[in-house]
Amino acid sequence: MKNAIQRSAPVTLGIASFVIILVIWELLVRVGWANPFFTSQPSAIASALARQIRTGELLRNFLVSFREFVMGFSAAVVVGLVLGVVAGWYRVIEYILDPFIWFLYSAPLIAFYPIFVIRLGLGSGTVIAISFLLSVTPIAVNTLTGMKNINPSLILAARSFGARPHDLLWKVALPASVPMIVAGLRLGVGRALTGVIIAELFVASSGLGYSISYNGQLLRTTNMFASLIVIVALGVACTQSLSALEARFDSWRTSPGV
């Protein structure tokens, strides 16, 4: 009995914590200690969400942002993996790419959005480009690091048994780099979402980031929180699905380390 309680404790307390936050928030407004004009309240946000679902506004904004995220992130995965593998395989290419990757990594790329707008227009094209640029660097850097840190004895063993270069790549180097690559994808997901949201603050005419910004200019805090909750849900869903992916691709690994 005690064990069952202990095992369910994380879930119970986790749900409890969201309930407590919502109740306190609602009470603070009802009692009059918080001004609903600024803080809104859970009941109002819930009805705003329900209204936005009915009118289709929520689905439309969500689909716009989600599409931008998927396109930016998947382009970043393809390009980042290829760059990382090539740079991990050929040392000269690593040295050539290194300074540019570090500049991309540390530069506030959103600064260049006016230039993107000229090429790609005010809207999804620019948002996708910024999301791509923000998320491609961690994926490339982590893939490269994963390839460089392979246990040399694995490569030697494979070679001794006559592995050809492409066997080494597909059967040793890539599988051994999976943990680093997934860590890169995790960072990349976060940065791709950030890219979508901040780009939408500046250039979009629909999407979740745009909705927050637009409602902010009208001081509609309830609508802002409604969009924010959808963004939080999207972020959590992406992170969770990556964890599932990680468990699946890494299931062959029997002992930690190697």
Place this chain on the structure above:
Amino acid sequence: MARIAAFESRPRFFESRAFVSTTAVLLFLIFWEIAPRLHWIDGTFTSEPSRVIAATLEILRGGDLLRDVSISLLEFTLGMIFAILIGVPIGLLLGTFQTLRYLLDPPVMALYATPQLALLPIFVVWLGIGVGSKMAVVFVGGVIPIIVNSIAGVREVDRSLVLAARSFCASQKDVFAKVIFPGSLPAVMIGIRLGISRGVLGVIVAEMYVSQSGIGNEIMKYGSAFRVDYLLVYVILVSVFGFTATTAVRALEERLRA
């Protein structure tokens, strides 16, 4: 060929990282300088290194740089100091006390998976267009990774060390101050490093979104005027700052681990 460090021949100078990276950057700069002159690309949107240097001198000669830098730096530093002062103790507490962790982990992880810059328009409504909203963005961007990594740091501390200290009659306070805290410092530093890079992006995006001064404000001004040369000076300044700050923290991190 896959690399095996131990089996590589002595690196020759023209294969060294310093030589290859410097050559790549120099070739890129030369291409960037001559391509617009030969009409291979449209220089309006790419500028040229010579014009960036001229713009740097121009900005240094004007008097606004010091004011912009000090405002952005103030917003960044205050936000980060609060993030460290609040994030580290919360993280250590959550790492130490299981029930507290079960209770607060879900909201913290939800915020960790969310692009924190989505909160920017809400902070502007709450705190106005001045220093306050930028500090808040830097604070939220910094405090979440600091909490998450501090929790991980406490949990990474070797249990046998804690048990050993207890066997020698160390008090709860001593165990915390002399075993858990020092043991979790490397992970805390990782959190601070992640927080710094999110904070730098946060301050710039927040200033670009709405402000009256600061580096982000200049970026916005020159960006909308398509003065790419001036824009690049500020972007490079921010990159160098972010790169230096994270490299410094990384060095500290390695010293703590050693």
